[in-house]
Amino acid sequence: MIEAARSHEMQPPLTTRWAGHIWPWGFLAAAIGLLLMIFSTGLAGMLNAWSSEEYSHGYMLPAVAAFLVWQRSALLAQTPFQPSWTGVMLTAFGLFLYVAGELGTLYTVIQYGFLAALGGVLLSWMGWKAFRIILPAYLLLFFCVPLPSFLYNNLSSQLQLTSSEWGVALIRLFSIPVFLEGNVIDLGHYQLQVVEACSGLRYLFPLSALGFIAAILFRGALWKKAVLFFSTLPITVLMNSFRIGVIGILVHYQGIDMAEGFLHDFEGWVVFMACSVLLVLEMWLLARIGPDRSSFSEAFTIDGPEPIPDSARVEHRRVPWSVYAVLPLLVAVALLSFMLPERQDVAPQRPDLVFFPGDIGEWRGQRGRLEQIYIDALKFDDYLMSDYRNQAGDSINLYVAYYASQRKGASVHSPKSCLPGGGWRIEDFSQREIPGPGVDGQPLRVNRSLIQMGDERLLVYYWFQQRGRVMTNEYLVKWYLFWDALTRNRTDGALVRLTIAAPLEEDLKEKDALLSGFANAIEPPLQRFIPE
Structure with a gap:
């Protein structure tokens, strides 16, 4: 018993x-x-x-x-x-x-x-x-x-720069003379620009999802699953850089047609498939290491649900x-x-920036134009690009990008992300408060950036002027964008940027004084074109 x-x-x-x-x-x-x-x-x-x-x-x-x-x-x-x-x-x-x-x-x-x-x-x-x-x-x-959009733009800019650097490193392995300025690859007779579409995001997003699925199905330790997923970023950068390097090599030997049309798109498809193969090889390697090692077929299987025993007791939920x-x-x-009412942006009445004063105090302006490729990428509704000179021969470039709505992907691009793409290296970055008649009589606070490319050096002031606020912090801009959309039904705003040449042998104090004075001079008329 x-x-x-x-x-x-x-x-x-x-x-x-x-x-x-x-x-x-x-x-x-x-x-x-x-x-x-x-x-x-x-x-x-x-x-x-x-x-x-x-x-x-x-x-x-x-x-x-x-x-x-x-x-x-x-x-x-x-x-x-x-x-x-x-x-x-x-x-x-x-x-x-x-x-x-x-x-x-x-x-x-x-x-x-x-x-x-x-x-x-x-x-x-x-x-x-x-x-x-x-x-x-x-x-x-x-x-x-x-x-x-702002996270997408920042990530795209960083991937463009990294892929360009690694791609040029591959080109140099073949003893091909090449010069890199930001994301512009200069091969002498040809120049290749690593644009947003070539940043690698077209690989990274689907590959990261594929890596996550693989990590779910992979039978192994948690750290192996984490390695499998997080490795999709370096795999993407590596293979995208390889693609850019191969295109540069082909262009050097075969001409610019190798970087355009069907061949360019086909290379992109091949590279993504190569990324997937690398992911599979990584799974095979992870399966064969560690105390829980197993064969690839045991570590990665796609099967259906396990059968429930016939003797199972049935209870109702x-x-x-x-x-x-x-x-x-x-x-x-x-x-x-x-x-809820159908909400659309309130578009404040404002004159177009084409009517912005050409003469401001001692400064005389000469209008310029952006190439269409940049207009298409920046997606602004209005802009101003003008060089202002004074009688002493000093020249300041004024750039204003105005957005009537920043709801659906079109938003201000921060110079902090975009400048390195042109080959400029940020030597110094800080904030500066300019006394004077800013918005509502408050001092004007700006971002101050000293950038350099080779022997050329520039001093840049920029700020975000949005619905009566002047801000320097990009993330604060995004918060007020959401808050004003919610409470005021407005998302309009602008980026204002001032640039002056700052040769290596010249004193920066004089350049700071010129930019500060010019910022004070343009702020009152700017308030008509960038309304509160």
């Missing part, structure tokens, strides 16, 4: 298979349907972004996420669902982001709000224990959201009370979404 009792104690516990009637799933379907209806404007903007090459992988990610959930469906079926207050609060936070993003008509805020609300609904439905099972699939959806708390929130915000 004792032996029988011991035998009974050694029996594994019966597996429980949780099942539910069809009607409780209707609550989840209704919640997701309400989410899609509420966030429709942001989701439409996201779908529009997927039409670009950088984000074209977005179409496949929801399907891959659904597959990952299906893989774990057997484990979900054996996990009890529990209510979650955290899910209710996360849903409320996502809905708050929707209202804020809708009032400010900022698509990125709405899109992240959708993901937060979706996570909240799922967490309310199943509780943390079950939600943790599908967490990797949920996190994959964040790769669907396009980066905010109940709808958690947290779902009943979430549904009224969704219904209320859905009704609110129909009541």
